[in-house]
Amino acid sequence: MDYVISTQPIVSLPVHGTDAKFPVRRVYCIGRNYAGHAIEMGHDPDREDPFFFQKNPNNLDLSGEFPYPQKSSDVHHEAELFVALKTGGTNIPVNKALDHVFGYGLALDMTRRDLQSIQKKMGRPWEVGKAFEKSAPCGPVHPVSAVGHLDQGHLELKVNGAVRQEADLNQMIWKVPEMISYLSEYYELAPGDVILSGTPSGVAAVEKGDVMVLTIDGLGSLEVKVV
Numbered sequence: 001m002d003y004v005i006s007t008q009p010i011v012s013l014p015v016h017g018t019d020a021k022f023p024v025r026r027v028y029c030i031g032r033n034y035a036g037h038a039i040e041m042g043h044d045p046d047r048e049d050p051f052f053f054q055k056n057p058n059n060l061d062l063s064g065e066f067p068y069p070q071k072s073s074d075v076h077h078e079a080e081l082f083v084a085l086k087t088g089g090t091n092i093p094v095n096k097a098l099d100h101v102f103g104y105g106l107a108l109d110m111t112r113r114d115l116q117s118i119q120k121k122m123g124r125p126w127e128v129g130k131a132f133e134k135s136a137p138c139g140p141v142h143p144v145s146a147v148g149h150l151d152q153g154h155l156e157l158k159v160n161g162a163v164r165q166e167a168d169l170n171q172m173i174w175k176v177p178e179m180i181s182y183l184s185e186y187y188e189l190a191p192g193d194v195i196l197s198g199t200p201s202g203v204a205a206v207e208k209g210d211v212m213v214l215t216i217d218g219l220g221s222l223e224v225k226v227v
C-alpha cells in the first residue's frame with residue numbers, strides 16, 4: 001500500500017524490566033476522582049457518575065521534559081496512576097474488569113487550567129486545556145505480573161522538593177475496576193487503551209525550571225523538568 005503522506009509512528013511505552021513495548025491505542029482520563037480534588041475545583045465530592053475525557057496517544061511523552069505550552073499562563077500538574085489494558089470489550093462487569101489490565105504506571109495530566117476554565121464556563125469541550133503536545137509526561141508500564149494490582153499505595157508529587165500532592169490510591173472515588181466497567185459502557189475498550197485515573201487535591205501551577213517528581217508505591221518515580 002502506498003500512502004500519500006508519511007505514516008505516523010506507533011506510540012508505545014516501554015515495559016519496565018523488559019525490552020518489550022506496550023503499543024498505545026487511546027488515552028482516556030477520568031475527572032474528579034478524589035474527593036479532595038473535586039472540592040478544590042468547586043464541586044460536590046458526592047459519588048456522582050464518573051465522567052471522562054481523552055488525550056491523544058501522542059500526547060504521552062517519555063522524555064522527562066515538559067515544554068511550557070503556548071497560549072496559557074496557568075499550567076497545572078495533576079499527578080495520576082495510569083492503567084494499561086491488554087484486552088477490551090463493551091459492558092465489562094466490575095468483577096471481570098481487572099482481567100483486562102496489563103499493567104500500571106505513572107503519569108502527569110498537565111493542564112492549561114486557564115483555558116480549561118474558560119471552556120467550562122462556556123460549556124465547550126476541554127481539548128485545548130487538556131490534549132495538547134506533550135501534555136501527558138509518563139513513565140514505563142509495570143506489568144501486573146511484576147507489581148500486582150494497585151488498589152492502594154501512597155501517591156506523592158513533589159515540586160522542587162516540596163510535597164504538592166499526596167494521597168493513597170484507596171481514596172479514589174471510582175476504583176480501577178469500576179472506571180473500566182463504566183468506560184466500557186460508553187466505548188468499546190481495546191488492547192492498548194490507557195486510562196489516567198484522576199488526581200488528588202493539591203493541583204497547582206508550574207513554572208519553567210520546576211522539577212516535578214511523582215512517586216507511587218511499587219512503581220518507582222517519574223521526574224519531569226518544566227522547560
Ligand code: MN
Pocket residue numbers: 029030031078080109196198199
Ligand atoms: Mn486529571
